[in-house]
Amino acid sequence: MSNKIKPVFVQGNHACVLGALKAGCRFFAGYPITPSSEIAEILAIELPKIGGRFIQMEDEIAAMGAVIGASLTGMKALTATSGPGFSLKQENIGYAVMTEVPCVIVNVQRGGMSTGLPTQSAQGDVLQSRWGTHGDHEIIVLTPSTIPEIYRLTIRAFNLAEKYRTPVILLLDEIIGHMREVLVEYDDADVERIERVRPDCPPDQYLPFKPDETDIPPMADFGSGYRYHVTGLCHDETGFPTNDPVKIDKMMQRLNRKISRYTDDIVEYQLDGNSDAPVLLMAYGSSARSARQALRIGDERGISMSLFQPLTIWPFPETAFQAAAAGKKKIIVVEANAGQMKREIERLVNRDIQVQLIGSLNGEPIHPEKILLAAGEVG
Amino acid sequence: MFNYEKYLRVKKFPHIWCAGCGDGTILKSLLRAVDHLNLSKDEVVLVSGIGCSSRTPGYVDFNTLHTTHGRALAFATGVKHAKPDLHVIVVSGDGDATAIGGNHFIHAARRNIDITMILFNNFIYGMTGGQASPTTPLGAMASTAPYGSIEPNFNVSELAKSAGASFVARTTAFHTGQMENLFIKAISKKGFSLVEVIVQCPTAYGRRNKLRSPVDMLKWQKDHAVPVSAAAKMTPEQLEGKFTTGVLWDIDRPEYTDQYRRLIEKASGQC
Ligand SMILES: Cc1ncc(C[n+]2csc(CCOP(=O)(O)OP(=O)(O)O)c2C)c(N)n1
Ligand code: SF4
Numbered sequence: 061m062s063n064k065i066k067p068v069f070v071q072g073n074h075a076c077v078l079g080a081l082k083a084g085c086r087f088f089a090g091y092p093i094t095p096s097s098e099i100a101e102i103l104a105i106e107l108p109k110i111g112g113r114f115i116q117m118e119d120e121i122a123a124m125g126a127v128i129g130a131s132l133t134g135m136k137a138l139t140a141t142s143g144p145g146f147s148l149k150q151e152n153i154g155y156a157v158m159t160e161v162p163c164v165i166v167n168v169q170r171g172g173m174s175t176g177l178p179t180q181s182a183q184g185d186v187l188q189s190r191w192g193t194h195g196d197h198e199i200i201v202l203t204p205s206t207i208p209e210i211y212r213l214t215i216r217a218f219n220l221a222e223k224y225r226t227p228v229i230l231l232l233d234e235i236i237g238h239m240r241e242v243l244v245e246y247d248d249a250d251v252e253r254i255e256r257v258r259p260d261c262p263p264d265q266y267l268p269f270k271p272d273e274t275d276i277p278p279m280a281d282f283g284s285g286y287r288y289h290v291t292g293l294c295h296d297e298t299g300f301p302t303n304d305p306v307k308i309d310k311m312m313q314r315l316n317r318k319i320s321r322y323t324d325d326i327v328e329y330q331l332d333g334n335s336d337a338p339v340l341l342m343a344y345g346s347s348a349r350s351a352r353q354a355l356r357i358g359d360e361r362g363i364s365m366s367l368f369q370p371l372t373i374w375p376f377p378e379t380a381f382q383a384a385a386a387g388k389k390k391i392i393v394v395e396a397n398a399g400q401m402k403r404e405i406e407r408l409v410n411r412d413i414q415v416q417l418i419g420s421l422n423g424e425p426i427h428p429e430k431i432l433l434a435a436g437e438v439g
Numbered sequence: 440m441f442n443y444e445k446y447l448r449v450k451k452f453p454h455i456w457c458a459g460c461g462d463g464t465i466l467k468s469l470l471r472a473v474d475h476l477n478l479s480k481d482e483v484v485l486v487s488g489i490g491c492s493s494r495t496p497g498y499v500d501f502n503t504l505h506t507t508h509g510r511a512l513a514f515a516t517g518v519k520h521a522k523p524d525l526h527v528i529v530v531s532g533d534g535d536a537t538a539i540g541g542n543h544f545i546h547a548a549r550r551n552i553d554i555t556m557i558l559f560n561n562f563i564y565g566m567t568g569g570q571a572s573p574t575t576p577l578g579a580m581a582s583t584a585p586y587g588s589i590e591p592n593f594n595v596s597e598l599a600k601s602a603g604a605s606f607v608a609r610t611t612a613f614h615t616g617q618m619e620n621l622f623i624k625a626i627s628k629k630g631f632s633l634v635e636v637i638v639q640c641p642t643a644y645g646r647r648n649k650l651r652s653p654v655d656m657l658k659w660q661k662d663h664a665v666p667v668s669a670a671a672k673m674t675p676e677q678l679e680g681k682f683t684t685g686v687l688w689d690i691d692r693p694e695y696t697d698q699y700r701r702l703i704e705k706a707s708g709q710c
Contacts, residue, residue: 087521108706113520113699118546122513125506125543129486129517132504133525137517155507282502282518283525285481289448289497291505300451300497 067244072236073098073140075207075243076166077106079214080138082246084253085164086112087137089126091119091145094178095234096168099140120145124152124165131156131163132290134281136218140166143176146185146192153227154193155292157315160269160277162221162256164214166230168237169345171423180423181234183345183396189229190374196312198319200326201229201374205348207241213371215246219254220326224318225276231373233396235346235425259286269311270297275318319375327377331384333366339435340385341367342405343394347426351394354431363435373401378408385409390438394431396420446470446480448500455494459653461612461638462492465559468615469528470499472622483526486515488540490532490566491640492559509540512547515554523696526626529556534564534572537593541573548602551630552695557622558595558633561640569643580647595635600688605630607688611660612638614684624686630694637664637682 070078076099080088088107090100100116107114113130117123120141127137141149146167156163169185171177185192189201200220204213210232217228259266259278268288271277277297280286293301294308302308319326333341333355343351348369358365368384370377385391385405391413393402399417406415416434420426447470456462473483483501487493489508496503502525506514511529519527536544536558547554563581564570571581571588574595578587600607606628608621618636625632639645639656650656667685670678 087517089517089520105706108699108703111703111707115516115520117513117516118542121510122516122543122546125510125513126517126520128506129504129514129519130521131517133518133521135521137521151507152510282484282504283482283522287480287500287502289503289505291497292507293505 065245065247067242069240070207070243071098071238071240072207072210072232073168073238074102075211076140076214076230076232077102078243078245079211080164080218081106081110082251083136083215083218085136085138085218086110087127087130087135088113088139089115089117089123089130089137090139090141091117091123093142093145095170095237096140096142096166099166120148121152124149127163128152128156128159128161131161132282134284136162136222138164138166140168142168143170143172143185144174146188150192154195154197156227157193157197157199158292159290160225160279160315161227162225163227164217164221164230165227166232169231169233171421177423179234181346181396181425182421182423183233183347184400185231186373186395186397186400189231196316198316199229199374200224200226200319200372201231202371203231203344203373204371205236205345205369207236207239207243209371210236211243211245215251219252222254222256224322225256225279226319231345233346263287267297268299269295271314271318275314275321323375326372326375327380328371329377329380330369330371331366331380332369334364335366335384337364337366338389338438339365340388340391341365341394341431342381342391342401343367344370344373344401347394347396350426350428351431354428354435357428358432358435361432363432365435376404381405382408385413388413390414390416390435392416392418392431392434394418394426396426441471441474443467443470446473446499448498451498454498456491457642459639459641460491461561461640462495462559464612464615465557465618465636465638466495466498468618469557469622471619472626475619475623476626478526482524483528484515484518485528485530486511486518487530488532488535490535490564492530492532492561492565493535495530509535509538510543511535512540512543512554512556516547516552519552519554519696520699523553523700527554528626529554531556531558532565533558533560533562533574533595537573537595537598545598545602548599548604548631548633550695551603551605551692553629553631555625555628555632555634558635559638560595560635561638561644563640563644565640565643569647596633596687599631599633603631603692604633604688605690605692605694606632606686608633608686609635609637609682609684611664611684612636613657613660614664617684621686628689629697630692
């Protein structure tokens with residue numbers, strides 16, 4: 061922490077903007093929707109001041125398209141939305157996966173399907189963030205739970221997007237998007253900013269989708285002299301459509317592998333509390349705040365627990381979670397939905413371990429007492 | 440003879456278009472226009488959505504972007520806004536541009552962003568096998584209008600004009616010289632420009648609508664096109680069933696990326 065930098069008291073959406081700018085984001089396209097609109101509103105002010113570009117598009121589909129177009133010119137680009145808008149973006153998110161265009165999508169989750177609860181919180185888009193676009197694909201999704209974490213993970217989202225040439229989803233929720241906490245921004249010198257690898261071969265030798273041993277092909281900016289073709293159709297290393305099953309398989313396998321093989325680098329989690337306790341909590345986003353509070357109260361009351369908090373929710377930190385879960389009597393999954401991650405957790409752990417959901421569908425934060433009650437049931 | 444190969448990705452041929460399809464004719468006029476304007480290939484970005492017409496970018500040696508159905512203008516807006524020095528040209532089918540992409544179309548025109556859009560109007564969904572589109576004429580046959588279309592069709596050029604485009608023109612695949620000239624004007628125009636090209640799709644449209652051969656379809660284009668100058672002297676009765684060609688609209692309006700450049704100067708305190 062630098063002492064030159066003054067702490068600020070900001071809401072989560074604002075912290076996200078500060079993180080994006082710190083990461084080098086210079087393009088934003090969006091469409092107004094609660095509870096994410098502050099991200100657009102603040103960037104509308106800030107981006108032009110530094111020569112960046114803001115645009116309010118006609119809908120979320122267009123915003124996603126514009127972000128991909130901007131990224132192809134070499135700019136770090138962001139869009140932000142919520143529930144209904146996230147649904148609309150899905151087709152073009154798949155396009156970015158297929159064409160390996162780095163970009164960051166913020167979804168400040170709100171309650172319900174359809175228009176739902178525009179001003180209240182939920183975590184009902186966890187599986188949509190994983191599987192929302194059609195087709196088999198890998199995706200990176202980050203779930204911060206505090207304002208400093210939003211700041212840090214927004215920077216990380218851009219870095220992962222650039223490093224792996226992929227869209228990265230930052231999954232917030234209304235609670236952390238709108239609540240305020242103290243944030244101390246990073247000194248520029250302390251920030252790691254990753255840039256996509258650009259080609260260094262002569263343009264006529266550039267094969268835009270031919271990877272080296274990293275599985276991640278260098279990416280040229282439109283207008284930089286490397287003329288190439290980008291299509292959402294299955295394509296070969298030259299970037300042109302192909303129907304050849306061998307080439308298609310090669311491309312599809314690589315697109316999945318280029319994320320899965322780097323799981324260790326991508327996943328991030330936090331483990332707290334007493335690791336010998338019989339009860340393990342699993343919580344992320346605003347629910348991790350409830351779980352953390354339960355952990356503190358439990359300490360006072362002699363209810364011993366530990367907490368596993370994924371900061372990367374996709375790919376899920378499976379190995380670390382399995383290690384944390386070994387020997388537990390009970391796992392309590394705390395999430396503001398009907399059990400989306402609970403199913404994932406059941407898949408990962410030994411059947412002897414009881415997995416219980418403390419969920420919520422009513423837009424309210426999860427009360428720590430509910431967690432303590434469930435934890436206290438363990439003898 | 441014009442050297443098309445200078446601009447083509449020759450290795451990517453043969454193309455996917457049917458024999459007699461007019462899409463390739465439009466491509467030729469586009470390349471001649473780009474050549475006439477002496478644009479650097481590095482600075483041209485050709486963007487499309489999905490459809491037969493939208494396959495055009497794959498064959499040309501520019502920066503080329505084949506996007507999702509209807510969304511070409513959204514992607515193109517991102518490219519242009521991020522790098523205003525690039526020449527951004529969009530090619531789109533009538534379904535792509537006016538059905539699924541209708542909203543992007545009117546808003547790109549309204550913003551008056553400096554993008555040239557070439558709309559391949561073949562009155563039908565070609566790629567998916569002949570379903571009705573918003574430009575299918577009333578009464579015409581389509582696989583999803585098997586008793587004849589009961590929906591009135593869009594007048595695409597009027598739509599662009601009303602929405603705010605700076606330049607609007609119409610031509611046909613038959614009138615290749617005019618088409619090339621209109622492309623030159625449209626690309627040179629600062630602001631949103633549309634060139635609607637009426638083009639034959641013998642496979643999905645002609646076959647169902649008593650225009651048996653590509654030649655019949657080209658003749659139809661020739662016989663039904665009325666230059667704007669001639670149309671001015673004709674009565675509505677005489678114009679019935681015909682369409683006007685040439686420059687339909689040409690005005691100067693503030694352009695979006697120019698406006699944004701000024702906004703940057705203002706916001707960053709440079710003025
Ligand atoms: C979201 C989505 N809906 C539908 C389609 C299927 N589709 C592909 S091309 C097309 C219509 C193309 O017609 P048009 O835009 O008129 O172009 P043409 O093929 O006639 O050149 C449709 C409906 C798609 N690819 N994506
Ligand atoms: S279906 Fe029609 S538009 Fe498509 S390639 Fe064939 S003739 Fe052209």
